[in-house]
Amino acid sequence: xxxxxxxxxxxxxxxxxxxxxxxxxxxxxxxxxxxxxxxxxxxxxxxxxxxxxxxxxxxxxxxxxxxxxxxxxxxxxxxxxxxxxxxxxxxxxxxxxxxxxxxxxxxxxxxxxxxxxxxxxxxxxxxxxxxxxxxxxxxxxxxxxxxxxxxxxxxxxxxxxxxxxxxxxxxxxxxxx
Numbered sequence: 001x002x003x004x005x006x007x008x009x010x011x012x013x014x015x016x017x018x019x020x021x022x023x024x025x026x027x028x029x030x031x032x033x034x035x036x037x038x039x040x041x042x043x044x045x046x047x048x049x050x051x052x053x054x055x056x057x058x059x060x061x062x063x064x065x066x067x068x069x070x071x072x073x074x075x076x077x078x079x080x081x082x083x084x085x086x087x088x089x090x091x092x093x094x095x096x097x098x099x100x101x102x103x104x105x106x107x108x109x110x111x112x113x114x115x116x117x118x119x120x121x122x123x124x125x126x127x128x129x130x131x132x133x134x135x136x137x138x139x140x141x142x143x144x145x146x147x148x149x150x151x152x153x154x155x156x157x158x159x160x161x162x163x164x165x166x167x168x169x170x171x172x173x174x175x176x177x
Contacts, residue, residue: 024062027139027169031056031102038135038175041102044117044126049177055088055122057102060139064166067095067141071161074122078133081116086154087135088122089113091161092145111150113157120150125175132176140165 032038043051058072071091079085093100093110106112115123127133142164148157 025060025064025141025167025169026062027058027060027137027171029056029058029137029171032137032171032173034171034173036173038125038173042124042135042173043175044124046117047126048129049124049126051124051126053122053124054103055100056137057099058137058139059099060169061098063095063098063141066143067166069093069095069142069145070097071140071142071146071157071165072100073136073138073140073158073161075136075138076125076127076133077136078127078131079116080128083155085116086113087115087117087124089115089154089157091142091148091157111146111148113150113152113154116154127175127177129177132174135173135175136170137173138168138170140168142166 041052041054042056043049045051045053070093073089074087076085076087090106090110090112094107097107112120114120117123125135140161143166144164146160148160
């Protein structure tokens with residue numbers, strides 16, 4: 001487990017910069033698109049929602065030089081929690097991987113964290129009735145492989161991903177019920 005001093009060292013070593021959104025680093029998907037309503041396939045099954053809870057295919061290209069691994073996150077900043085809602089967090093995806101197929105397991109060596117529903121892997125959209133929420137599907141090209149396991153919080157993993165991100169690309173879809 002990482003100690004506070006190691007976290008501080010990594011943050012300072014990162015130059016306190018935000019990840020670059022590179023014009024050449026692109027995330028695409030045949031199942032989701034910028035600003036469009038998510039399909040029932042990407043909606044949670046439970047909590048009053050009637051979806052299929054299947055992660056969309058995500059494909060990326062143009063990773064910057066020095067990429068050693070990727071992280072994929074799905075985050076709802078509009079959830080009424082005070083801290084948003086993590087729908088998916090996977091990291092240490094090998095640098096030679098450029099796609100996560102719909103509903104497939106992450107590749108060997110990758111780590112998936114428990115989402116805010118309390119389950120490992122993808123958890124679909126399920127906002128409160130009458131609310132439109134944004135779902136940020138993001139891929140980060142990382143300049144390292146993170147020395148974290150599946151016991152860390154999404155917040156700590158997010159800190160480490162952002163501190164080590166060389167570039168990122170996001171598709172923001174929406175959903176309401």
